[in-house]
Amino acid sequence: MTNAASSLNISGMRQKTAAIVVIGNEILTGKSEDKNASFLIGEMYRLGVALRRIVVIPDDVEAIARAVRECSEGFDYVFTSGGVGPTHDDVTIEGVARAFDREVTRHPELEAMLRGYFGEGIDAARLRMADAPDGSELIRGVDMRWPVLAVNNVFVLPGVPELFRKKFESIRERFRAEPFHAHTLYTREEEFDIAPRLDQVAAAHPEVDIGSYPTFTRDDYRVKITIESKEQAAVERARDELLNLLDAALLAQVD
């Protein structure tokens, strides 16, 4: 299912990467709030998959084709959200097909399922749900009537949040990888003041991802520092080194 090179992090550990392509004018105009990317962010993290890009684009075949092609080439897994219904603004199937230079044809297995569900008097709008890029794979998830459509490393999911979630959950376990390990420190020192020490630890531990996030609205701390890696020992080494360098009297919390 993977046509993209897995990213090799500095310590040589191969890491699976993912991208989310959210399709929908309604998100870009604020008519609906995104719930699917924000759901998948948490799922990817808990699965140990490194999410590297989220892109939100309009219901436009060419924009979808370009985003899907780029993400498919750059990352191991691509999840699309939205644009798979029966109306004129549902053009994700056409966009994904164009990303891979394929035709859209009626998928015989999907057609049979739809005819079984809606009966033989099924109309064109309902039958359109059997349209798929040539050579699509149907993934039968756990506890789901309808399969998830996949083309190469691209998984096509619906925009309706309840359905998106159910469909993703039905195929979730196939993405499980080594977990991330993380620690978080909170300090009352100023970010400007700790910057040289953070730089020093970050440079000494390239295999660890260190983040620094100031806040100006809290009384209990001024900077949240996150330390993360797939290697537990590396996270602990970086955390201990940082704890040695930070002012213990101004340390608010260590998680």
Added chain:
Amino acid sequence: MTNAASSLNISGMRQKTAAIVVIGNEILTGKSEDKNASFLIGEMYRLGVALRRIVVIPDDVEAIARAVRECSEGFDYVFTSGGVGPTHDDVTIEGVARAFDREVTRHPELEAMLRGYFGEGIDAARLRMADAPDGSELIRGVDMRWPVLAVNNVFVLPGVPELFRKKFESIRERFRAEPFHAHTLYTREEEFDIAPRLDQVAAAHPEVDIGSYPTFTRDDYRVKITIESKEQAAVERARDELLNLLDAALLAQVD
């Protein structure tokens, strides 16, 4: 400030477009929830600017350079969020500079402001806030001590939500355009059943953006239909035509 062609919609009305580039590992790993893109979605819509892309990427110079370059070429305005602090993971300035093949140098006016604020004993971490791509513009907003940095059509904003909001609000009025006009219909008909009628109205009114959004969790309606354009009369024509075609007995609400 604009190096991108404004998009010309089908009725020939020139429309300003925008993109948002959110920079931050913390968003992609779920350590922080995005608040800036979601804030800007509403602002752009109310300003009458067509938001065409949101992209969330890691703290990576090359990823930032590529996203900023693409968005700057494709849209009238680009807003970046995040990565402008004093620590090792703040690489937005370098990324924006690389997008336009410029060097990062110390901006004399920013340096003078920082020295005035922090005093002459200012350290390297604080002075780093004066680093900017060569030829950056400083935009002095309303009621703000610090200006907004802009390079061509790219506006560089901080990731901390309170600061992002304040800085954007200080320059907001320069983006104001013709407003969008929209109506929303709610029907208890099935989306499959109304699809042919929606297609018909959408095809007859290419200058109007018609969206169809089913729900499976509400009792009061099954599909929300949005009708939108910069031309009020066009929206009303499309709405009236659609109202004639929909089953009046199953119409739940018209806004």
